[in-house]
Amino acid sequence: MKGALTRREAKERTRQRLLEAARGIILAGGETRVSASNVAKHAGVAGATFYEHFANRDDLMVALSEQLFDELRGQLARQRREALEAPNDEEILRQEFRTPLELIAANPDLFRLALRVRHHPGTPLGESSRRLTGNTRNDIVAELVARGYPAATSAERRRLEMIADIHIAATEVLALGHVSGRYPDLDELADMLVLVTRGTRLARSWTDRTAATG
Amino acid sequence: MKGALTRREAKERTRQRLLEAARGIILAGGETRVSASNVAKHAGVAGATFYEHFANRDDLMVALSEQLFDELRGQLARQRREALEAPNDEEILRQEFRTPLELIAANPDLFRLALRVRHHPGTPLGESSRRLTGNTRNDIVAELVARGYPAATSAERRRLEMIADIHIAATEVLALGHVSGRYPDLDELADMLVLVTRGTRLARSWTDRTAATG
């Protein structure tokens, strides 16, 4: 049962070794070093074996991208759902910022990777990273609607997206400061992010005045 | 004077052709296609000629990085200085957001490039992009101090950096939405960014309570 693996098990094990090798290389910041030959070398298999498991480099990247960000996406969604069940007071809002901050702080390499590849169009990693942000934005918009923000007109919905974008961007930039060592205290970051919501909250009372400000 | 170039002029012209070719390739999103041979081909010179002008690929990237972001950095600094001379009312704050938004909207490829390379450590483009953000952050911190935000303790100065980070991140994420076609109205974006400052402004009255929130 242990020393004797079936062929199928052995092959799956090799595939995971290849994925792990690629994951290690890429989280260490070596996107460009993720080549079929280099991944095979790190996984301890011959170069030709790589092509028994993946059609080409891109095929590996697709599989890896999903594996890399899927877990993070799941955790974020779950934490957000849990927070939504609680009463709607200030401390809960604060927790809603704390949990993603903690998640990021626990996975700094993965977070840096997400930032690094986000604006790379046409790459599997970029797609996956943007999907993560897109999901989060949708969740936040839904929550804003639940909190009573207007979403009747397209202008109002666009504004909710803007607010969500700002909340995400603010969270990320402070989290980056944290993993870079500049902002050590997560509580302070969460407090600051709550203040941001105090500002964006004011948009709730905007009348619909499509570009009629000047 | 026109058909007859001195040797020095001709060489400088070839160098600029190489830089322009590289610029074109890179702004089109082809970082990986910026190779000595490809740049030479696009510039219409032989591959060997590349090495008459640059020691290697990285040498070109250093020169290109400075050229690419220096102009932008200069424009940003100038606009910020102009805005600071005006009286300190709401409309001026709004203009301080509008001008960078307009600058970004006028240079979408350059903006996307800056985002794309920002988190790439050890590359000349990354360095240059981060230097741009760093300058902007310093400018904003200085302005916050001028507006009366406390900056006596290191905790207070750190908070000013956090606020500056948030203002930059919010500006950038909305600008990205604009160049992506999601947020067409720059006025609306500027209004939203002013609201963000209404939130972060509340941190001005924080007493110094180093991680003493819970």
Next chain:
DNA sequence: CGATTGACCGAGAGTACTATCGGTGAACCG
């Protein structure tokens, strides 16, 4: 004008990677 310099070039050696092909031996199956 005659000699020299140097900007440019073609050719090519060296390197790294992709993807394929035929072979090998252990797992698998009847």
Next chain:
DNA sequence: CGGTTCACCGATAGTACTCTCGGTCAATCG
């Protein structure tokens, strides 16, 4: 147990790139 399958491998053709070297010829200089 004997034949078959297939996961893995070594070798290698093909591609793209880096960087160098020696040659060419017009600009430059005395």
